[in-house]
Amino acid sequence: MNEFTLPVWVVAAAKSATNILLGNKFKDIEIIDLPNNEKSIRVPVCASSLLDNGERSLAVSHCKSGLPLDITQGLEIWAYAKFTRASFQSRQVIKNGFPNWLDFHAGYGVGKFESSGQPCLSEFARELLCLNLYPLLPAGNSLKLEIILPEGKNRASKTSNEAFGVVDGLSLIGMQAEAQVSASPEQLNNCKEILQNICNQPNFNGYVTFVIGENGLDLALSHGVPANQIIKTGNWIGPLLVSAAENGVKKLLLFGYHGKLVKLSGGIFHTHHHLADARLEILTSLAVREGISFDLIKLISNSTSVEDALLTLEDLNPEAVSMIWDRMAKEIEIKSRSYVNRYLSSSMEIGSVLFDRKRQIRWAGFDGLKQINSLGLILKG
Numbered sequence: 001m002n003e004f005t006l007p008v009w010v011v012a013a014a015k016s017a018t019n020i021l022l023g024n025k026f027k028d029i030e031i032i033d034l035p036n037n038e039k040s041i042r043v044p045v046c047a048s049s050l051l052d053n054g055e056r057s058l059a060v061s062h063c064k065s066g067l068p069l070d071i072t073q074g075l076e077i078w079a080y081a082k083f084t085r086a087s088f089q090s091r092q093v094i095k096n097g098f099p100n101w102l103d104f105h106a107g108y109g110v111g112k113f114e115s116s117g118q119p120c121l122s123e124f125a126r127e128l129l130c131l132n133l134y135p136l137l138p139a140g141n142s143l144k145l146e147i148i149l150p151e152g153k154n155r156a157s158k159t160s161n162e163a164f165g166v167v168d169g170l171s172l173i174g175m176q177a178e179a180q181v182s183a184s185p186e187q188l189n190n191c192k193e194i195l196q197n198i199c200n201q202p203n204f205n206g207y208v209t210f211v212i213g214e215n216g217l218d219l220a221l222s223h224g225v226p227a228n229q230i231i232k233t234g235n236w237i238g239p240l241l242v243s244a245a246e247n248g249v250k251k252l253l254l255f256g257y258h259g260k261l262v263k264l265s266g267g268i269f270h271t272h273h274h275l276a277d278a279r280l281e282i283l284t285s286l287a288v289r290e291g292i293s294f295d296l297i298k299l300i301s302n303s304t305s306v307e308d309a310l311l312t313l314e315d316l317n318p319e320a321v322s323m324i325w326d327r328m329a330k331e332i333e334i335k336s337r338s339y340v341n342r343y344l345s346s347s348m349e350i351g352s353v354l355f356d357r358k359r360q361i362r363w364a365g366f367d368g369l370k371q372i373n374s375l376g377l378i379l380k381g
Contacts, residue, residue: 109152
């Protein structure tokens with residue numbers, strides 16, 4: 001099955017464009033090597049051709065994640081490649097997050113961090129590019145690579161990318177080659193297996209961190225949460241909380257963007273949007289309980305989306321926003337403990353930690369605050 005994450009399809013197009021530039025015959029399948037000596041995979045490519053009298057090349061692939069509801073399904077990817085003479089001594093010197101033999105350009109539709117203008121790529125995506133392109137590089141040359149996602153900007157408007165400070169397109173943040181169905185029973189079973197493996201390690205200290213999606217995973221790692229205690233839950237948060245208690249977890253941290261975790265404070269523990277949303281209703285309820293003014297409550301309830309409500313509230317009354325999210329962090333902990341105790345008696349400590357749209361840790365519940373202090377993390381005022 002050819003069901004892979006977006007970085008894999010980007011690398012396949014980039015490798016095809018580079019091969020054509022070298023004078024190799026076009027192949028509709030590229031062999032993509034994976035990090036950590038994993039088995040290579042075969043990835044289809046649609047087309048590849050030389051441009052500008054052979055000075056440049058273009059290859060096209062189409063992302064097939066195998067997930068009908070995935071925002072990247074069917075996404076077209078263009079990769080432009082060009083060799084340039086290089087005078088550097090070492091090909092491993094890092095510049096702008098890439099070795100200096102690779103001049104990477106995030107073209108139209110590829111997401112960039114608003115604060116720095118740098119492309120939003122996961123470490124996996126960078127490593128995959130370097131692993132597959134470096135062996136093709138002729139001596140004395142560097143490779144200029146531009147990736148364009150013609151539909152990227154339009155599709156990104158339907159995601160929460162801007163809430164994470166990512167603008168202009170889709171992020172290349174897959175952390176593995178194989179696409180996973182976050183709402184499927186198979187994904188739940190995979191997560192349970194990962195959880196059991198963590199808990200069965202001889203040096204397991206009883207700590208586990210749950211993150212939602214690639215953005216949550218990227219943020220957790222960048223803030224120093226130990227990788228060996230992180231599980232990307234997808235949307236099956238409730239059953240995994242119960243499984244964590246069953247496996248002897250002592251302290252569990254729910255770690256993610258507030259716009260994602262808001263559902264938990266309303267008692268919704270399967271978070272995929274096609275099953276339940278109610279985020280605006282939950283946000284309105286939290287505002288009422290915090291005694292926010294009627295005008296702001298009405299503004300929230302009449303907003304077209306949670307993101308619109310947050311942006312407007314942050315402009316009009318930042319203090320009210322902090323009150324709401326502070327309450328939400330505490331409610332997440334209360335509702336999560338209640339959910340677990342429906343199924344078994346457990347003393348597992350459940351903490352919640354929330355990020356804002358600037359990718360900073362801003363709010364935590366009582367137990368969440370204790371856990372992040374033990375990790376050396378600090379809430380931003």
